[in-house]
Amino acid sequence: MQNKQYHYCNSYFQYLRNKTVPVKAGNITIGGDSPIRIQSMTTTNTLNTEETSEQAKRIADAGGELVRITTQGRREALNLKNIKEVLLAAGYDIPLVADVHFNPSAAETAAELIEKVRINPGNFTGGAKKFRQIETGSAEDKAGMQMIKEKLVPFLHHCKKHNTAIRIGVNHGSLSDRIMSKYGDTPEGMVESCMEYLRICQEENFENIVLSIKASNTRVMVHAVRLLVQRMQNEHMYFPLHLGVTEAGSGEDGRLKSAVGIGALLIDGIGDTIRVSLTEPPENEIPVAQKLVSYVVQKTGHEPVRETNPQHYSPLSYVKRVSEPVLHIGGENPVAVVADIRNADGREINFSEPPELIICKPAQLNLQHKNLAGTLQLVEHKYYNKEKKNGVFPLFRSHDDWHLFHGIAFVEITYPELTERNIKRLREKKDVILILKSGNANSTAEQRAFFMTMQNTGLKHPVIIHGHYDDKRPEDFQIKAAADKGALFLDGYGDGICLSAPFIRIGDVVDTSFGILQASRVRFSKTEFISCPGCGRTLFDLQKTTERIRKETGHLKGLKIAVMGCIVNGIGEMADADYGYVGAGPGKISLFRNRQLIKRNVPEEKAVETLIDLIKSFGDWNEPVE
Template sequence: MDYFNYKRRHSSEVKIGNTPLGGNNPIRIQSMTNTSTLDTEACVEQSIRIIDAGADYVRLTAQGVREAENLGNIRSALRHRGYPTPLVADIHFNPKAAEAAARIVEKVRINPGNFVDAARTFKKLEYTDEEYAEEIRRIRNKLVPFLQICREHNTTIRLGVNHGSLSDRIMSRYGDTPEGMVESCMEFLRICKEEAFDNIVISIKASNTVVMVKTVRLLVKAMDKENMHYPLHLGVTEAGDGEDGRIKSAVGIGTLLTDGIGDTIRVSLSEKPESEIPVARKLVEYISRRAGHSTISGEIFDTFDFTEPVKRTTHTVVDIGNGNIPVVVADISKEGSFEMRPDYIYTGKQKEIEITTDVKQIVDAEIYTGVPNTYPLFTKENIQNISGTKADIKFLLLRYDQYDSRITTLLQKNSDIVIIAESEHINPVGEIRALFHKLIRENITTPVIIRRSYQTNNTENLQIFGGADFGPLLLDYLGEGIWMQNKGEIPSDMLIRYMFGILQATRQRISKTEYISCPGCGRTLFDLQKTIARVKDATSHLKGLKIGIMGCIVNGPGEMADADYGYVGAARGKISLYKNKTCIEKNIPEENAVNKLIDLIKQNGDWTDRSE
């Protein structure tokens, strides 16, 4: 991997029907149905909508052998209607269903956390080395016959590890950690390698983008060490819906794609499955256009490890840097008011203007007059005036290709400067990374705000592009603030909201309630979109609280491992409520469940009344 220059990781190629994956093939796009797999007509119609939207693969859940066997009817109906798109069976807890599906569809997903092991009990069990080795032998005994069936039918396996479904055995030795997720995968991969079975794809997911990115990077490192080069499926589980789901997916998936990692992606939105495809396509195309770009001559600082990024040391300039939360900078809106309040407003060449809030202002240096709470912005053209200007903060707009020894001297002598880092390179992340690493190598502790400028009238584009550009830098703990600009008709209020969303998705600054909601599948036990809307309507004012909304017990409580509270489908019309991983109340009638959730939050002291 070249940390500064975009180049896709070389992976082995696997055959998945008529659509091979990995190697030199394009990054594939996929989604998953949310209809019952026993309802052939509904699955066929939804699969067609997903395929017509541009999917390369369609995944369907198979809870049991009956569902797995009905995949044959679905596949035949699709082929009869002229759709040869490969199908993927999604299996949890049921090796017999996996074996049945492997004889029918082109790819089967199994979860190492529950293919052999029982469902998690969240008990702190202890294993001796001998007992642990016996567990591995038990996995081998169950996995090898399945590999043989897949070999006979040319079926690909996806090993799909999820953050919330690690086995108690893995938890006992590694805990609920990225290292545990990687080992859960590697145990199965080693058996596959010993059996010379290479038709494998891997996914290793989490709803927390920090955990997701670190885990995939660790997995790549572990595979490289053992000479494994299997293709990777990327996704942020339970990303949610609307702009939050798009931003969170763009941050997590986009960071890894920027690293050159990833051969197929699924954007998991709590919306209609076909809605996921255009989002995924935009994200892949946005990153892929960087291929073959002009070289960025960056140099990594000596102790850097991209699996263990460390926060860069900075000093404080007023409220920026040195442990302060990342700031949000916004251009002045035409209306002059903001739904969410940024920390700084850039007014450009306008004289200092009256704003009803106490937001600080940034003006171009040539019109700066020293008005309180107003600060000058310098460029390379007028940088000679920066030392002689009296201001608590002096902002300096800087690109990597402008950095020279004079800049180093200036930053060493002036502790009141904040860099505004921007890039016009087609790979802006790589160039801004190079700037940060130069600062670190030269022991420059000047805070940096990252600025990206776009030109679009499409709000979804901004959510995806912004998440994919700011995400990789923030997840590597680079940057003390962000500034999104757009030359289009999108209101400044929206850009500000997206910036706060990006900071929340990277866990850098929490400004609202976070919802961890599954995308839905054939196992979902309630109307997911309507339920999410009801829960959000009741709880969206609870800043910083994480609420999981899961359609079934497979996705909860395990998949909402990061949530404070959980709302989980227990049966048709019945809901179970969780506090962290503990089930508090089971089988609540759905019509009472939101009120019961509010009661649970109140009982634990996390409720505040909504301000008028």
């Protein structure tokens, strides 16, 4: 049944972890039969031994299993020895990872002192990018490839000598000029950047390798990782994967974006170690990662999902399922948000962004809420009276006689209920909107199989994806719902979302629905903030600055603003951003618009106001509504 053309995981219908080779990093193993490892990164100056080691301790105390430390140059690399000694003396035998950019010499030094070194193919050789076009097969292209070998091979021999693991970590924002000239800023380019290095590693018989391929755009990140796994399998490589969404941001937005991107891959069995990148203290990342991993691995041994032909499934590029609109749901309409208010206290029914549709009890039909004007309403069909009120529609279950109803109907259905009988009914009645539910622990696989079957049978009815969660903590609910449902929206499935969480305030449930759609790149309902977590290269208070920018610009619906600690990945990672605020040096900020530098070295104390002035000058500002 498996479509080999898109074969990147063991099954589309069952949770099974991909088998990878085990890689040792100090006293832990990544990949193989090991559990999914959780890690974070310090944000301190690496030359400050005390601050860096204290932060590493907090990461370890929170449950982190690896600690990454920025390593700009040889001085920082040498100080890793002091940090390691302080940690060991305090009883923390946690593997350290040197994060190296632009400096192969620093990477070699670090390889002698700690357990793992991360290098980025985009800037390990050749220095900073000049954004030049390099013709494929030209002398310059061949010279660039030769330079990679000259720098990488001695480093691999050094790592082999010291039993040091490496991570080949490709970032969407830092592809080399060679790769950009051939592939552009695409998943294909990211994968080839990684594979060039992997092939050299294979030639040198070096296999102590972990891979990562990251982006702040969840769609790019997920497609790139899937493509990398497929490409590795084609070349008989099975190295472990490190997963992460870069510059995910802070608060609820950062958690939702991370859960959507990382969760989509974990659910398909991809991933051996993860990092949730938040613009917050690094120890805050660990519980989020733990909850995400714990939730996904609980899907092991779930109730079987009936397999179907995945011939129309497009996991390597975004292709939205074709549906015919009913009302304003489906077709080219924005993905709808549905609120089930049947269990909500009337005082709770207050939405910062109103949903398109609410599911009500009969007594709630007459409730007037100022932010629900024009919102469509659903009631169970047994209470429905079409003469009663315009904008009200009946809600059926799949076993009801909905096919006999004259008019638009909503039908709750599960994948096992998509029987030949119901398929025949759907073919006969086009004005139906389906609400797709699931009781399977692996609801993602079951609901994905439903969409595949709809495509295989030519059914184009709009489908609202439903999810039920009994969590009492909003963060737990958000992480689970984002992982389950975000994966489906990334795959082009779903015309709407309806989340049921009886122990969470209904306004928060609806906000989470909008947040999942935004994190999945299918509907933007608020300002999109792309902010990195910071590291030792950051020379301003990233967390406070991000919060200030968020406060000042959070009303600019649909605008994308990047806040980046430094220029290492800054220009590239904010490829999707309309405006960028990037650290340029001590007390200096550079401001960008659409990746173009507009103002250089703005004094930090004036930078936020200058950013706002810049947004206003290009006509993208509107005053906040009180």
